[in-house]
Amino acid sequence: WRENAPEVYENFVVAPIPQKDPANPHTFIHTYALAVSADSKVQTEAWKFLNFLLSKPGEMYEVAGYINGRKGIFDSAELKAALRGLDVYMQSYSTGTFVWRSATWAQEGDIIKQAIEEFMQDGKVQEALDKAATEIDKVRAQ
Incomplete structure (x- = not known):
């Protein structure tokens, strides 16, 4: 590149x-x-x-x-x-x-990508990371 x-x-x-x-x-x-x-x-x-x-x-x-x-x-x-x-x-x-890598690795990666997209768009880093942490915890608990 x-x-x-x-x-x-x-x-x-x-x-x-x-x-x-x-x-x-x-x-x-x-x-x-x-x-x-x-x-x-x-x-x-x-x-x-x-x-x-x-x-x-x-x-x-x-x-x-x-x-x-x-x-x-x-x-x-x-x-x-x-x-x-x-x-x-x-x-x-x-x-x-x-x-x-866990069984939920791909899902966690998608959640992290989404969090990055969110805070890059609106600048609310902490909010996006907190949301991602909650979603990842839910995925891991399944």
């Missing part, structure tokens, strides 16, 4: 995720769970392949837009050069927890 809309790319910023309770920030951390089966007959080769895939975090971000979950990822000079807003990501990661 950088090539198709350079004027947008030049003006985009990474912003913190709005928080329901700014004094107690929290975010979710997600990564792709890459693994090698314990029953694999080609474990050595599989691990070498995964190490190759994850060896250039800056390139992975640049090409695919993904930050992999490898330990020390944010120490990579390559990633630091490619990633705008690293300080914002680091702050979010410091208050984040990894969560497995």
Whole structure:
């Protein structure tokens, strides 16, 4: 998209995720769970392949837009050069927890998207997030 809309790319910023309770920030951390089966007959080769895939975090971000979950990822000079807003990501990661997707994940995502749409339209962030929290609690209780 950088090539198709350079004027947008030049003006985009990474912003913190709005928080329901700014004094107690929290975010979710997600990564792709890459693994090698314990029953694999080609474990050595599989691990070498995964190490190759994850060896250039800056390139992975640049090409695919993904930050992999490898330990020390944010120490990579390559990633630091490619990633705008690293300080914002680091702050979010410091208050984040990894969560497995639940049976209600898709519904929760729809509720969150709706909340974002609402507060982007009317500016009432707290109201939209409170409503979303109530709706998510209802979905999880089913």
